Amino acid sequence: MIGRVAACHRFVHDILATDGSIYGMTTGFGPLVSFAGRAELSDQAENTLNHLSTGHGPDLDPAVVRAALLTRLWSLTQGRSGVSVPVVDALATMLRTDFAPAVPRLGSVGASGDLVPLAHAVQALRGNGFAYVGGVRTPADAALRAAGLAPLELDGRDALGLVNGTSLTAAAAGLAVASVARSLVVAQLLSALMADLLGCAPTYLSERLITAFGHDAASSVARRMRHLLAGSTPSSTRGLQEPYSIRCVPQLLGAVAGAVDHVTAVVDADLNGVSDNPLFFPEHGEVVHGGNFFGQPVAFAADLLTTAAVQMGNLAERQLDLMVDPHRNGGLPPMLATVPGEQHGVQGVQIAATATVDMRRNATPASMQSLPTNLHNQDVVPFGTQTALNALDQSRSLRWLHGALAVALRQAVHVGVRRPTSQACAAVLDRLVNVVPAIDPDRPLQTDVARAAELLDRMADEQALVP
Structure with missing residues (x-):
């Protein structure tokens, strides 16, 4: 070189x-x-x-x-x-x-x-x-x-x-897609753990059902979740059909997986390409002036990645909302508080989670917001840097939301939900219990959410090695 x-x-x-x-x-x-x-x-x-x-x-x-x-x-x-x-x-x-x-x-x-x-x-x-x-x-x-x-x-x-x-654009997009790919694995772990804790029947993960859907990525998500829930026992107390935040997880996360695969391919190409002007080809005696510095491919891809991250954030926030609602969580105390009124469980965490899905406001695509500049030399621009940095911001918000959901799932066991009945989900819960003490009495939870998010990162990296 x-x-x-x-x-x-x-x-x-x-x-x-x-x-x-x-x-x-x-x-x-x-x-x-x-x-x-x-x-x-x-x-x-x-x-x-x-x-x-x-x-x-x-x-x-x-x-x-x-x-x-x-x-x-x-x-x-x-x-x-x-x-x-x-x-x-x-x-x-x-x-x-x-x-x-x-x-x-x-x-x-x-x-x-x-x-x-x-x-x-x-x-x-x-x-x-x-x-x-x-x-x-x-x-x-x-x-x-x-x-x-x-x-x-x-x-x-x-x-x-x-x-x-376009090295900042490519690097930020690369960091963002790596983070969202990790969060995709985390979303499957937490969705499976939540279903096991609540005693949901796993029929929504049926291989025949998802195959009929026709999307390979959804089939892959359902297969991973069936593996995580292997050996689980439904409680028989749930309704015939679960809310979409449970029942439609393979379809939603499958769509995310397809988006992540596409973005990864685009970012890989950009990271390994040459985006200078001009370029020099000594072996041909050529100097070529052109526009390889125009970051449109990554701009489109990063906007797609932001959309996928925000929808995963919506899912995590709705799953958290379900877990704190006594009308939908199988009769657990409101806000998963040990003594409601005297204690408030994850009430503050939910408020912060709702604030965090303000990430939706930041999902407006930037990649077609062209504005001429530079005496109209740059008369059309892709705003790729903004799209990539925005995708990275949203990936970090998503990571926090998953940490918040994990704290709630851990607390649910403390206030009376059953322990997981699948071996894989029980292992996830045990590791959460090791880093997040029960909320009894109330305490500041900022550090707990951060610790849970860090643990989920490690578990996602481990899961990524499993076929």
């Missing part, structure tokens, strides 16, 4: 030596492409970064920024971007430390790459702005010294090569 990077960099400088024109090296940027750039390459690097260091808003999660820089590194190593070998080495060295640039959230339209956020990241690597090291936000030059890193040195192509791709 380093050989490809070096060969491409030599090719770029060979073109410059013959007075060839290369966008962003010999020219201005965007609609100013018809004007000459700065004469010195080091000045052109300043020209690139300074006019783009204009982001605002809260800092992105440092883990997201590091993921974006890892994605950028992988793209640059394909040997199509023309950057120098020291830049690639410097990114790899930085990722071996806990250094993370402080990058403001707002500024990218997901076209011409994630220009503004990546410019802030590169500025921090040069010692400008702010960065995190050891989890502490500090001036970037001090953070570099603390991490044992030297300030990054750039020429003109290095600067544009570092900012001119």
Whole structure:
């Protein structure tokens, strides 16, 4: 890979030596492409970064920024971007430390790459702005010294090569789809545990029934849930048909599974593609100017992922509502309180869960909210960065909702619901009991929900290894 990077960099400088024109090296940027750039390459690097260091808003999660820089590194190593070998080495060295640039959230339209956020990241690597090291936000030059890193040195192509791709969009979408895929497994675990606790007959998971539905992903979900409920004994006290939050789980989660598979394929392609402009093909003697930086594929996919995450959030909140309602939970005390009135069980958790499904308001697609900018050079944009970061936000809300539901299911056993009758569901409950004490008396539950969510992450990772 380093050989490809070096060969491409030599090719770029060979073109410059013959007075060839290369966008962003010999020219201005965007609609100013018809004007000459700065004469010195080091000045052109300043020209690139300074006019783009204009982001605002809260800092992105440092883990997201590091993921974006890892994605950028992988793209640059394909040997199509023309950057120098020291830049690639410097990114790899930085990722071996806990250094993370402080990058403001707002500024990218997901076209011409994630220009503004990546410019802030590169500025921090040069010692400008702010960065995190050891989890502490500090001036970037001090953070570099603390991490044992030297300030990054750039020429003109290095600067544009570092900012001119959709690496933040792809990285955020990758983190989001990984989280939602984990939550999909969690939703199956919790839905099975809830059905077992309530004594539901598993007929809604019938293989013949779901096969007739015609959707393979729903069949896969039902098969996993039949495995989880193997050996369970219906209570015979439930009605003929369960509420949709139980009965329609395989259909709902099957649709989510299909969406996750599609999004995963799109994000994988983006993470492994090259989204720069221009691209260099030394073996063909070509410099090709185009629009690979246009993040529309991930924008569409991330909006779909947000829709799937929000509907799983709706399901979790409705399942929680069912569990706290004495008219539908088999006669358990309201709010699963040990002594209703003196105690309030998961009442506060439910209120917070209802507030959390405000995630529905954030499900409006951004991928077609195009707004021209940049003197109409960017006359149509995908807003891919916004879609990917929004999907990541919703995945985190969904994870919290599952933690809240898990706390309620654990509390239900404490206030009188039967223990699970399937071996797999009993094992899930026992692990929850180990990390979440019974709510008796009332206590702040923020930490309990967080612990439950962390445990569910681990169980989902384990389940993902099971055929």
